[in-house]
Amino acid sequence: MIQLCDICKKFNSGTVNETVLFNNFNFKVNKGDFISVIGSNGSGKTTMLNIICGTIGADSGKVIIGGHDMTHKPDYERYKKIGRVYQNPALGTCGDMNVLENMSLADNKGKRFGFSSGVNKKKLDYYREMLGTLGLGLEDKMFVKVGSLSGGQRQAMSLLMSVMTPIECLILDEHTAALDPKTSEIIMRITDKIVKERGLTALMVTHNLRYAVEYGNRLVMMHEGKCIMDHAGKEKENLDTQALLKTFEDISVELGN
Amino acid sequence: MNLETVIGALNLGSIYAVMALGIYITYKILDFPDLTVDGSFPLGGAVTAAIINAGGNPAAAIAASAIAGTFAGFLTGVIHVKLKIRDLLSGIIMMTALYSVNFIIVGSKASLPVTGKDTVFSNSFTRNLFGEKASDNAPLHSLFDFKELITVVIFLIVLKVLLDLFMKSKRGYLLKAMGDNPTVVATLAKNGGNVKIMGLAIANAFVSVSGSLFCQYNKTFFLTDGTGKMVIGLAAVIIGINIFGKIRHIASTTAVMIGAVIYTACVTLALAKFPANIMKLVTAVLFLLVLVLGQVKIGTLNFSSKKGGDKK
Numbered sequence A: 001m002i003q004l005c006d007i008c009k010k011f012n013s014g015t016v017n018e019t020v021l022f023n024n025f026n027f028k029v030n031k032g033d034f035i036s037v038i039g040s041n042g043s044g045k046t047t048m049l050n051i052i053c054g055t056i057g058a059d060s061g062k063v064i065i066g067g068h069d070m071t072h073k074p075d076y077e078r079y080k081k082i083g084r085v086y087q088n089p090a091l092g093t094c095g096d097m098n099v100l101e102n103m104s105l106a107d108n109k110g111k112r113f114g115f116s117s118g119v120n121k122k123k124l125d126y127y128r129e130m131l132g133t134l135g136l137g138l139e140d141k142m143f144v145k146v147g148s149l150s151g152g153q154r155q156a157m158s159l160l161m162s163v164m165t166p167i168e169c170l171i172l173d174e175h176t177a178a179l180d181p182k183t184s185e186i187i188m189r190i191t192d193k194i195v196k197e198r199g200l201t202a203l204m205v206t207h208n209l210r211y212a213v214e215y216g217n218r219l220v221m222m223h224e225g226k227c228i229m230d231h232a233g234k235e236k237e238n239l240d241t242q243a244l245l246k247t248f249e250d251i252s253v254e255l256g257n
Numbered sequence B: 001m002n003l004e005t006v007i008g009a010l011n012l013g014s015i016y017a018v019m020a021l022g023i024y025i026t027y028k029i030l031d032f033p034d035l036t037v038d039g040s041f042p043l044g045g046a047v048t049a050a051i052i053n054a055g056g057n058p059a060a061a062i063a064a065s066a067i068a069g070t071f072a073g074f075l076t077g078v079i080h081v082k083l084k085i086r087d088l089l090s091g092i093i094m095m096t097a098l099y100s101v102n103f104i105i106v107g108s109k110a111s112l113p114v115t116g117k118d119t120v121f122s123n124s125f126t127r128n129l130f131g132e133k134a135s136d137n138a139p140l141h142s143l144f145d146f147k148e149l150i151t152v153v154i155f156l157i158v159l160k161v162l163l164d165l166f167m168k169s170k171r172g173y174l175l176k177a178m179g180d181n182p183t184v185v186a187t188l189a190k191n192g193g194n195v196k197i198m199g200l201a202i203a204n205a206f207v208s209v210s211g212s213l214f215c216q217y218n219k220t221f222f223l224t225d226g227t228g229k230m231v232i233g234l235a236a237v238i239i240g241i242n243i244f245g246k247i248r249h250i251a252s253t254t255a256v257m258i259g260a261v262i263y264t265a266c267v268t269l270a271l272a273k274f275p276a277n278i279m280k281l282v283t284a285v286l287f288l289l290v291l292v293l294g295q296v297k298i299g300t301l302n303f304s305s306k307k308g309g310d311k312k
């Protein structure tokens, strides 16, 4: 489904602050995978997602999505097949527009944005029903500006909006990190439900080791721009948070030496 | 001050309101400080003066101005988006280029009168409707004295309704989303750069139409007509949105139009009291005042009653 081939990425090239993040980095996401990605801060998780989505370009290497070489395609071309939810709940929605308008925008992804009415009042009940499944009371806030919703409500909307139209791949970057434990639990359950129901390929970065263990069929640990652990299937099922914590500690010890 | 001055200010304010609608799109919706305005405003005037002098229809001149303005805004957008030049600089480049373009359009003259020709304010239709001239014994009591105002307000309302309809369309939503959060536009698999270019093109169409009306109203085009127009438009948008935009049931476009009329009235009043040499100084101080007052949270003065609020 997604393939990163020999990706190299440097930041601040040619200055004293030069950081080499990826050096011939390779990564493959199979169709139907639900991958949890963990790793310390600065290990390159967000940058990997950015390179996949085309938010930033790699210095060299190839990005292949769905069998097509997308290396030189702009981000908006890639999002035709990809949905994305960001760590910051504000990034996935338009704060100055109301819930109905945001849902309508997302509903029109992949279609023409022409001169017909921006909102389809006939679909109001459909949107309400969809929002109702979240259990966050959003169905009664159709005409409230999204900017005045709570972070959890906004993030839940971002999630719904990102999967509203047919996509193949869902990219999640610490999408529960900014939420309180209860809301983040709700969002995580909805995420799992959507991924399973729709048969999506999902790539989820998380700092929550329990989520990483509990959800998905594959677990990847990144460190300094490399994959240092990649378990799938049965192997992954046998992992527990204790073992992951231990691996984290081992890395830190290695760094200390 | 007499009633004539008041009507004059209202006329001018309503003409500037058309421009302010355009600047509302760039400045308020797209968050793009577009200096193209000082070039696309006189562009509308130049095109109009040239067409009317060639015997063209004044309404057709307005349409041609709109097309010319669209093209100017489109080019500013291309310079900014495709050539990756900063927003302010893109506008300055277009504004500078347009000066020469306007110069060429009017046949390399500093001014081009349209006196004695039909304009949208004075043609067989308006002469039938409003009469040939004001009655001498009853100044400002005949419809004739309001013919410019009525004409401009009709144009203004039509354009406002068109803009409101557009902003409610799918394409309008995309424009709003672009100013609000470009990330969303990208994830919708849409080229945000093109959306920006579209916004600039539409905005400058409004500005050029305003310039066309301005030229027909003054019956002369001056090459310098564009100077300071961006400031007027910006002040109109800021006054409109900050004061009237907060009131429930007043659409932003209506607020911007009221802002244009009020700012023009203030400037006209102020300038009437000062000698010509310090006019620009007074304008600058007025604009500064608008900007400073614009920062005051009017919501805290209990003017605000907007549903949902706009916390960010």
Ligand SMILES: Nc1ncnc2c1ncn2[C@@H]1O[C@H](COP(=O)(O)OP(=O)(O)O)[C@@H](O)[C@H]1O
Pocket (backbone or CB within 6 Å): A011, A012, A019, A021, A039, A040, A041, A042, A043, A044, A045, A046, A047, A048
């Ligand atoms: N735009 C940037 N400019 C400079 N350095 C960057 C930039 N983006 C990321 N980096 C560096 O790349 C490394 C990885 O960052 P990131 O991918 O955000 O990590 P993670 O998401 O795993 O916490 C960090 O060391 C960070 O300093």
Ligand SMILES: [Mg+2]
Pocket (backbone or CB within 6 Å): A045, A046, A047
């Ligand atoms: Mg990150």
